Amino acid sequence: MACEILEMVADGLKIQPRNVLSKLMTDERSDSVFRLNHYPPCPDVVQSLKANVIGFGEHTDPQIISVLRSNNTSGLQISLRDGSWISVPPDHHSFFINVGDSLQVMTNGRFKSVKHRVVANSVKSRLSMIYFCGPPLSEKIAPLPSLMRGDQQSLYKEFTWFEYKTSAYTSRLADNRLMHFEKIAAS
Template sequence: MVVVASPNSMIGEKILPIDLPMIDLSAERSMVMKRIVKACEEYGFFNVINHGVPYDIISKMEEVGFDFFAKPMEQKKLVALDKPFGYGCKNIGFNGDMGEVEYLLLNANVPSIPNDSSNFSSIVRAYTEAVKELACEILVLMAEGLGVPNTSIFTTFITQLDNDSILRFNHYPPKNSKDRDNSHSYNVAFGEHSDPQILTILRSNAVPGLQISLQHGVWNPVVPDPSAFCVNVGDLLQVMTNGRFVSVRHRAVTNSYKCRMSVAYFVAPPLDACIVAPSVMVTPNRPSLLFKPFTWEEYKKVTYSLRLGDTRIHLFRNCTQLE
């Protein structure tokens, strides 16, 4: 993952708004598969509508999330779970990275907090179960679109009880008052990074902040859509598709007068899962495996040992690959 040192817009950066592919999951199946594969190859990100997650589940989750972050700091700090889970503020990861963010990190298999008097745990559990079903549906569509004979090859990882998936609430403050006279300025709230897991299902309120980088030095702000989930490819999925899908770097900035809250479901396999592309991913265009096999535990250790923005996947590249 990558940290951006300066809090304000960087000299030489280009900011070019982008419209991510919008995919209607209720459309004809073969068309949906093709559009998902194309989006993963070209953008690494896409939006989905008609996703099947009930609106009341989403709205309740957002309500308890905002209620949690509105609590006094002393109360939020009491949510101290087994590391790395629990409440945090400013600190990102374990290596000194900082950001304009406070967060709540939960085990997606048991998304609960202690001393819960607001039904937070039951509401978030219902949300997580619904989003997990959505993730499984999308992963099956990806496998079918890629022509993988075993269409459950990706979903198997998250249907196992010991999967390592996590749920993360990020709460970003509005732009600082001293910056409000400059509509072109922003503060980097969560530095440049790629997601190390398989897939991310992201929900945010209708406040801009997400930016992706499809080419070096260019940042593309993503307009949020309250009716959609934003989906992005993680590092592991890039490996399992032998580089056909791209895990794109992204960041979050504060550039609004309103608070932004995002909720990310990170799809991760069990720690001992072997990450390798299936043989069908070796094609004339990719005549060898781009990455040597590794376990999620090995890759996770690398991820946690580096700062945001440091490259990681290249450490697992197959030295015998064709250039």
């Protein structure tokens, strides 16, 4: 399914070959990861604070895309451009796809990684399953040449997935982890 999604992204962006993105996750050296998260209910804490109790702090996913499925329990929130948070309605029949930082770079900012978090539910336990589509550690991450038009400049310096991960481990979860790889616009 993740490969099909990435191939549809390539189709939409008119990128050839169609598997330019999906081949990164089918590579035997792919750094893809499957993770299960369990968030127990927090009735006492949520009721006493009358506020959101964070189950997993705000962040963007670093990989290419993330494919998420959860039980029918609320908790996932995304940040809007103005910084406000909205809840994503739970739907145990659907998959949610998050654009990751790597795809943001590869599309030179056409696709943006989405900042999200999980808040604790006061009544039900939340279970989420996420497949993070990661490239091989040695893969160079840079805007795809076929997406660069005319004299358009890259917004990012080229880096390897390993360099990105190394940099991310030295930052806080909520930090803009792409900041170290952004090109500074000439004044």
